[in-house]
Amino acid sequence: MTYTIAQAEQELQGKREKLNLRWYPRYHLAARAGWINDPNGLIWFDGWYHAFYQHHPYSTQWGPMHWGHARSKDLLHWEHLPVALAPEGPEDKDGCFSGSAVINGDTLALIYTGHKFRGDASDDGNLYQVQCLATSRDGVHFTRQGMVIDTPADLHHFRDPKVWREGDNWYMVVGARVGDTGQIRLYRSADLRQWQDEGIFDEAEAGMGFMWECPDLFSLNGKRVLMFSPQGIAAQGFENRNLFQSGYLVGDWQPGEPFVRAGKFVEMDHGHDFYAPQSFLSPDGRRIVIGWLNMWESPMPEQQDGWCGMLSLPRELTLNENNRLQMRPAKEVEALRQAWFPWPASSLKNQQICMAKKGEAMEVVLHWDCASSDAEQYGLSLGEGLRVYVDTQMQRLVLERRYPQYGLCGTRSVPLVPGAPLALRLFIDSSSIEVFVNDGEACLSSRIYPDTDRRQLSLFAWHGTATLSEAGAWQLE
Numbered sequence: 001m002t003y004t005i006a007q008a009e010q011e012l013q014g015k016r017e018k019l020n021l022r023w024y025p026r027y028h029l030a031a032r033a034g035w036i037n038d039p040n041g042l043i044w045f046d047g048w049y050h051a052f053y054q055h056h057p058y059s060t061q062w063g064p065m066h067w068g069h070a071r072s073k074d075l076l077h078w079e080h081l082p083v084a085l086a087p088e089g090p091e092d093k094d095g096c097f098s099g100s101a102v103i104n105g106d107t108l109a110l111i112y113t114g115h116k117f118r119g120d121a122s123d124d125g126n127l128y129q130v131q132c133l134a135t136s137r138d139g140v141h142f143t144r145q146g147m148v149i150d151t152p153a154d155l156h157h158f159r160d161p162k163v164w165r166e167g168d169n170w171y172m173v174v175g176a177r178v179g180d181t182g183q184i185r186l187y188r189s190a191d192l193r194q195w196q197d198e199g200i201f202d203e204a205e206a207g208m209g210f211m212w213e214c215p216d217l218f219s220l221n222g223k224r225v226l227m228f229s230p231q232g233i234a235a236q237g238f239e240n241r242n243l244f245q246s247g248y249l250v251g252d253w254q255p256g257e258p259f260v261r262a263g264k265f266v267e268m269d270h271g272h273d274f275y276a277p278q279s280f281l282s283p284d285g286r287r288i289v290i291g292w293l294n295m296w297e298s299p300m301p302e303q304q305d306g307w308c309g310m311l312s313l314p315r316e317l318t319l320n321e322n323n324r325l326q327m328r329p330a331k332e333v334e335a336l337r338q339a340w341f342p343w344p345a346s347s348l349k350n351q352q353i354c355m356a357k358k359g360e361a362m363e364v365v366l367h368w369d370c371a372s373s374d375a376e377q378y379g380l381s382l383g384e385g386l387r388v389y390v391d392t393q394m395q396r397l398v399l400e401r402r403y404p405q406y407g408l409c410g411t412r413s414v415p416l417v418p419g420a421p422l423a424l425r426l427f428i429d430s431s432s433i434e435v436f437v438n439d440g441e442a443c444l445s446s447r448i449y450p451d452t453d454r455r456q457l458s459l460f461a462w463h464g465t466a467t468l469s470e471a472g473a474w475q476l477e
């Protein structure tokens with residue numbers, strides 16, 4: 001089958017009316033219909049934020065990848081635009097895989113991976129991934145310029161180019177797999193078309209993954225941050241619990257010199273569903289990141305509803321003095337706030353109190369005074385399926401979801417400093433929760449699937465007392 005944009009648009013027309021919207025996000029970006037995975041080509045161009053994404057318009061399963069497209073003035077209200085890229089071939093006949101966008105003069109350039117098999121698609125030896133270019137003047141219609149980097153000899157997995165400008169050159173990092181070692185390759189160009197191979201930028205040591213997907217390199221606080229999504233890191237204790245990870249290495253780098261790490265790989269988000277994040281600069285110079293709020297091979301119950309997958313809130317990244325990334329909701333998110341409902345609970349003891357009948361589009365603010373709380377478990381619950389609570393015996397903040405009817409049960413957690421105050425901002429949407437801990441210290445993002453009429457929000461404290469210094473919720477637009 002050959003694919004075109006016109007065909008994809010036709011497919012999407014009308015499908016939207018047939019969606020079941022019970023879990024469709026109110027203030028996050030999702031596709032009009034069909035499947036979505038990685039965010040791609042995030043950029044500010046011509047007065048708009050543009051978000052592209054891996055998209056399969058023809059079903060709620062992953063399939064031949066297109067680039068979906070939306071634009072926004074504020075990163076929250078998105079306007080859907082026509083599909084930007086279809087796998088028209090020949091170099092991308094089996095998919096337009098992930099990539100990035102840059103502005104070159106008055107042109108918006110998309111650099112993406114052309115994915116194709118020569119022969120049997122179940123054999124990796126037949127896989128060819130090459131880097132391609134497409135350009136646009138109006139930011140809506142793209143002209144395909146074809147392949148700009150061929151598959152290097154002996155490579156098959158070679159994808160997800162992220163391009164940026166530095167001095168007089170363009171640079172590109174690309175994810176690769178060499179045997180069972182994840183790698184990031186570096187390229188340089190003067191014109192986005194002729195690319196010079198600059199060798200291996202960084203690679204996995206034993207245990208650090210067989211493939212590094214979606215690399216991204218940016219500067220913060222005088223350091224370079226290499227963000228990527230490794231496949232193949234084994235879970236250890238509370239760490240790396242998801243099938244694949246996303247995280248970062250901090251280091252130093254200058255053009256022409258090797259990348260020198262200054263620390264270990266750190267996971268970015270400790271929830272069940274955060275992958276393939278990509279960053280971009282806002283016009284006022286903030287480094288913002290958006291990720292895919294799902295995890296490969298997890299049950300995705302919204303598939304029954306005609307759509308699948310969504311993107312995270314935009315999050316501003318900063319690097320602290322310990323070379324740790326901090327992730328906070330971008331300030332634009334505050335503009336969604338409508339009424340503020342103070343929650344009159346200051347202390348709870350062996351009880352559960354309902355605070356709101358329906359938690360659907362909300363930002364909940366909770367400041368727990370942990371030093372004067374001795375309850376074994378205290379926190380917030382949504383319906384019967386979600387709890388976000390302090391486990392005093394473990395000294396961890398736990399996100400627990402329990403939807404056995406969809407095959408989704410389990411916990412994720414982050415450590416707490418005993419006795420330290422705990423400030424939480426919890427963003428609840430129809431089928432997601434994003435928990436921001438202590439002003440960006442940690443983040444937990446997971447998909448949730450409550451029944452529409454069972455979304456009551458409660459506070460609870462079991463086996464002891466828990467004290468709040470602040471509690472309430474913003475209704476979000």
Ligand code: FRU
Binds near residue numbers: 214
């Ligand atoms: C990451 C990823 C990328 C690839 C894309 C395909 O989630 O596997 O490496 O380009 O998804 O849809």
